[in-house]
Amino acid sequence: MSTAYRACVAARYEYAETIGNDGMQLLASIYESSTTPQWLRQIPAIEVLRQTWLHQYYIDYTDVPLDTPGKLRWRNAADLPKAGDRFDSPYDTDARYANKRSTTWIGYKVHITETCDANDVHLITNVETTQAQLSDVDQTEPIHVSLESKGLSPSEHIVDAGYVDSELLIKSQIDFDIELIGPVRPNVSWQAKTPGGYDISKFSVEWDAKTVTCPQGQKSTTWTPAIDNWGNSGINVKFPSKVCRRCDFRHLCIKSKSESEPRKLRLRPKEEHQIIQTIRSTQDTDEWKERYNTRAGVEGTLSQGINAFGLRKARYRNLPKVRLQHQITAVAINIVRMIAWLDGIPHAQTRISRFAALAVA
Ligand code: SF4
Numbered sequence: 211m212s213t214a215y216r217a218c219v220a221a222r223y224e225y226a227e228t229i230g231n232d233g234m235q236l237l238a239s240i241y242e243s244s245t246t247p248q249w250l251r252q253i254p255a256i257e258v259l260r261q262t263w264l265h266q267y268y269i270d271y272t273d274v275p276l277d278t279p280g281k282l283r284w285r286n287a288a289d290l291p292k293a294g295d296r297f298d299s300p301y302d303t304d305a306r307y308a309n310k311r312s313t314t315w316i317g318y319k320v321h322i323t324e325t326c327d328a329n330d331v332h333l334i335t336n337v338e339t340t341q342a343q344l345s346d347v348d349q350t351e352p353i354h355v356s357l358e359s360k361g362l363s364p365s366e367h368i369v370d371a372g373y374v375d376s377e378l379l380i381k382s383q384i385d386f387d388i389e390l391i392g393p394v395r396p397n398v399s400w401q402a403k404t405p406g407g408y409d410i411s412k413f414s415v416e417w418d419a420k421t422v423t424c425p426q427g428q429k430s431t432t433w434t435p436a437i438d439n440w441g442n443s444g445i446n447v448k449f450p451s452k453v454c455r456r457c458d459f460r461h462l463c464i465k466s467k468s469e470s471e472p473r474k475l476r477l478r479p480k481e482e483h484q485i486i487q488t489i490r491s492t493q494d495t496d497e498w499k500e501r502y503n504t505r506a507g508v509e510g511t512l513s514q515g516i517n518a519f520g521l522r523k524a525r526y527r528n529l530p531k532v533r534l535q536h537q538i539t540a541v542a543i544n545i546v547r548m549i550a551w552l553d554g555i556p557h558a559q560t561r562i563s564r565f566a567a568l569a570v571a
Pocket residue numbers: 408424425426427428449453454455457458459460463464473
């Protein structure tokens with residue numbers, strides 16, 4: 211960390227603690243003075259301020275003599291309550307902190323669904339507004355519920371990787387009759403990254419017999435259904451130690467220094483395992499990529515919303531009003547699109563970056 215950066219951080223803390231001390235003084239006058247009228251404490255904004263200060267500051271008694279007031283400190287990131295549990299602004303108690311790659315913000319997230327048939331007008335069919343810290347994957351099901359309630363469920367829903375997991379791939383089809391199309395996380399195990407390595411896709415699972423056969427034709431000896439630390443169901447599978455110890459291909463399968471360590475696998479439930487393996491094996495094909503490319507159109511919609519309709523800036527405070535803003539923005543975009551469609555203006559082509567174009571050439 212450079213000296214200039216350290217000085218900048220120190221200056222920020224100093225400024226934040228000046229604000230914090232002002233707020234503490236105000237709160238002390240309201241809550242601790244016997245001459246302060248009772249009704250002042252009942253003003254909702256005062257309670258919000260009190261809670262915000264609790265979330266953002268603490269009193270530090272380190273190295274402070276007994277019977278002396280502590281020092282007010284601005285909490286650092288490790289000290290803060292979870293993003294969903296704290297107020298980051300006393301002006302909007304629904305706004306939440308979030309970060310995506312290098313972008314951080316305090317506010318909301320909007321999830322937009324639109325039609326994407328090649329020869330038809332592209333209209334927004336659903337807008338889901340949430341607090342910013344909530345994950346995309348948790349919005350897939352509410353979006354499907356909302357689409358269904360309006361009679362607008364698509365047969366295919368093309369989404370980015372953040373909205374996909376193995377359970378949703380199954381449930382979307384069963385519960386909503388929607389084929390969820392999106393990339394799944396690649397296998398990141400060392401075996402998958404090693405040429406010729408024995409990652410999970412190289413093992414065949416005999417679900418009825420509850421056994422797994424390894425690439426060297428050996429059968430697993432244990433099959434134990436178990437829930438992991440995150441509450442996910444699955445099956446722990448183990449191969450016999452004696453066999454794995456003598457295996458000539460052990461270096462492609464097991465990394466442990468202990469020779470007696472056998473190969474172990476963690477399987478998802480049957481349908482989830484099968485769908486993940488199927489998508490992993492197809493998502494690099496041209497056919498799959500071409501189908502998935504249709505999703506890129508929604509980037510144009512987001513860009514239109516942001517640049518022409520101020521979608522990125524919340525005009526109002528609190529979730530219900532921000533949600534309403536997003537709904538009205540979607541209606542406005544749809545009207546503009548309908549007019550363009552009736553005027554015979556064709557869809558804009560999805561822009562291909564120069565780098566991507568170079569790769570295709
Ligand atoms: S190490 Fe064990 S599980 Fe792996 S290939 Fe050899 S016998 Fe099969």
